[in-house]
Amino acid sequence: MQINVNTNSSISGSQGLEEHVETVLRSSIERFEEHITRVEVHLSNENKEKHADGGNSCTIEVRVRGHQPIVVHEHSDDLRQSIKNAGSKMARALDSMFGRLQDKGRHGIAAPAVDALADKHLTDS
Incomplete structure (x- = not known):
């Protein structure tokens, strides 16, 4: 899984910050690693002059x-809290996406089985 960290001019990118993001x-999301080709992370402080406004x-x-x-x-x-919260959101989003795909697969497999049972029931009658 390739992780790219990008910062705007208001964030001083450092090795420690990149390591934190990767950790x-x-x-x-490591459990989804075999399905992920790339991760892009963009960090910014939209209001760097105002420190307590949630601008990170x-x-x-x-x-x-x-x-x-x-x-x-x-x-x-x-x-750092913004990074942690975004990581949690991404894990939930991936859980949801893969859960929906798994449900579709189950329904796609189950439907022919139900049809086969119905056909068998009709021929037995």
């Missing part, structure tokens, strides 16, 4: 093999 994301934001875009990208966005007073 949070790996713990949040984290946007995470996950590219899932064979599907449209999934994007989540989170604002917080603290940049």
